[in-house]
Amino acid sequence: MPSSEFQEAKACFEQARAREVARIVGLLRPRHIQVIHEMAKRVQELSDLTQHERELRASVQGMLDQPVTELPDASAELGSLSDFHSPLAAWARRMRQQGALR
Numbered sequence: 001m002p003s004s005e006f007q008e009a010k011a012c013f014e015q016a017r018a019r020e021v022a023r024i025v026g027l028l029r030p031r032h033i034q035v036i037h038e039m040a041k042r043v044q045e046l047s048d049l050t051q052h053e054r055e056l057r058a059s060v061q062g063m064l065d066q067p068v069t070e071l072p073d074a075s076a077e078l079g080s081l082s083d084f085h086s087p088l089a090a091w092a093r094r095m096r097q098q099g100a101l102r
Contacts (some may be wrong), residue, residue, distance in 0.1 A: 036100045040092065043081070047088050050075035 002010075053075050061068050079086020095101040 033100060036095060040095065040101055043088050043092060046078065047081040050078050050080045050088075051082070054080075 057068065057071050057073065060071060077087070079088055081089050081092055083089055092101065
C-alpha cells in the first residue's frame with residue numbers, strides 16, 4: 001500500500017493538474033464557442049439546402065406523376081434540422097444540451 005506521503009503528493013498533483021486544465025479550458029472556451037456558432041450557421045445552410053433538394057425532386061416527380069429514380073436522393077443520410085432523428089438535428093440538440101448553443 002502506498003505511503004500517506006505518496007498519497008498526499010498524488011492528491012496535490014491531481015489538484016494542480018485540474019486547476020491547469022480549468023485555466024486552459026477557460027482561455028479556449030470563447031473561441032471554441034465561436035467555432036461552434038460558425039458550425040451551426042453551416043449546419044443551418046446545409047439543412048436548408050437538403051430541404052431545397054427534396055423540394056426539387058418532389059416537384060419533378062409531381063410534374064411527371066411518377067417516381068424519378070434518375071435524380072439521386074442527395075439528402076437521405078443528412079436529413080435536415082426539422083427531421084428529429086437526422087444527424088444534423090442530433091448535433092444541434094447535443095450542442096444545446098451542452099450549453100454551446102441556445
